[in-house]
Amino acid sequence: MKDVALHAGVSTATVSRVLNGHAAPTPETRERVLAAIDELGYRPNALARSLRTTSTQTLGLVISDLLNPFFAEIARAVEDEARSHGYCVVIGNADESAEQEATYVRTLLDRRVDGLLLCPATDDPSLVREVSAGGVPLVLLDRTVRGATCPVVRADGSEALTALARRLVGAGHTRIGVIAGPPNTSTGRERTDVLTGSLGGLAQVVHGDFRQESGSQAAARLIDDGATALVAMDNLMGLGALGEVRARGLQIPHDIALAVFDDQPWFPLLDPPITVIAQPTVEMGRAAARSLLALINGQQPDDIRLTAKLVLRGSLGEAEL
Amino acid sequence: MKDVALHAGVSTATVSRVLNGHAAPTPETRERVLAAIDELGYRPNALARSLRTTSTQTLGLVISDLLNPFFAEIARAVEDEARSHGYCVVIGNADESAEQEATYVRTLLDRRVDGLLLCPATDDPSLVREVSAGGVPLVLLDRTVRGATCPVVRADGSEALTALARRLVGAGHTRIGVIAGPPNTSTGRERTDVLTGSLGGLAQVVHGDFRQESGSQAAARLIDDGATALVAMDNLMGLGALGEVRARGLQIPHDIALAVFDDQPWFPLLDPPITVIAQPTVEMGRAAARSLLALINGQQPDDIRLTAKLVLRGSLGEAEL
């Protein structure tokens, strides 16, 4: 910057003003400064600027699992929305580990992100409290924590789940295996509660950890126990369940029915195509980013609940007629 | 930091020394400082530290498309490797757009990442030159650019592709549709060249853009032109091709054979399972991160070529026997 100033025959203050689009500088000096910048290939140091202004124009996003396409899509939506407001997003991948999540959150805070978007690994509120205590704007995404006091953006799958339950019961299933998420996550608990609630005594629940392998194992146990229908509470566990079903040579829907929470582009391509509960991922990501930006700007955004939709395809058998 | 110093009855220099694990401070003063830090909930400002030390302990990663599971997996591997060396990764998603790619690269450089990992959207070397001119350590990942002078980490699919070609020819296919990547990407060109080369005059090539939609369109054209086998040069285009095949009610492999570059967890679950050329994504990501770290440490890492492997499944028909 000093070099630029020297080159243009002005002070660094003037260079700064040109850079920040202040009204002050003469068109003529602005021209000279711009020329010098160009000639020297000067690029401002964002670190120094942020140190001075206490604003990084950066949002932190800590997601549960980058390899889960659901979160990848969310991440992309957040990024799009943020960019359209001049913000950049730093993504941290917690890998469904509370410990790694905490590490990332602290790293991001240390780098002074202007706000934080968090998909909490567990419903333990301590990390959220820590962030709030630091006064950093925070929005929870997809999952919430116990007694959360910050805005939450998530999907509501209750209607879709009860509709799904109706279908399954209507189709005559009496042993319905539920591959649930971890009970210490809000989505894991809520989805399962709603489904088992509307299923009455017909549900059998096995908890997984939102990953493929746990889906296979849960499916194996449930099939062994005589389940004639499987509902996986997230797409990765659904993938695992599907693998187990295939490995046993069972036919969907003849031998066993299957439905999965979260849609994926390849679900319609299976034979039969898989019935899913689709979440509005893109809208969730965008809404969360907007809420966070509002919070940063001193507003108090409300919680947002978008509705997930039941998409009936062939994997339920006659129920989908 | 001043507060901590005051609280502990020392100077900020001492606080800094404790923070950075210097040998100097007495166990006793160290204790006092640590206590003060704890009590005040102090966290050092990474921005200020970086400004002073000119090191951010951060790697930039600009990938072509976050929604492509291939890149998501790479991103995760990079992150894992980086973290194990005390580095943090900032991910930028170029969305297969050269413009957005450039924007991200510059943003990351402005934030003074210690090094940059780039999966270039095109083989235009200008952006790479710009980075190199800035003296920032740079490693290219998955794809290269024309006349690249920096280390490149990628997969070599030649053997797998020629083996695939042999299978297809051996199975009697005479019109083989190749759904190629963009000709202005190194992977797009090279893979296609190898395959068409070993296919002789039997290949028909349609270029896509590494996305699902383009895969469907390319497949449609190739099928209309009488192709009896389809090879998609990336998993997203493969997904699109599969959709088109299904939409037309064609049976794999009876009516048409299919092979895809990049494996995905759900490919084995299709009926028939899809034959793929699998890239060692995790190793690519880790190797790239290691190369970059080496470069940052003043070494001169070599280019790395890992080999992609042909995984025969049912989608080729009798060829896989």
Next chain:
DNA sequence: TTGTAAGCGTTATCAA
């Protein structure tokens, strides 16, 4: 072992 003080590259206040 500890403290003082300069400096990292910016921006913002205040005079000129």
Next chain:
DNA sequence: TTGATAACGCTTACAA
């Protein structure tokens, strides 16, 4: 309109 200059929060000679 422009230029000195202090300050942002940290690290690091250099002195003590």
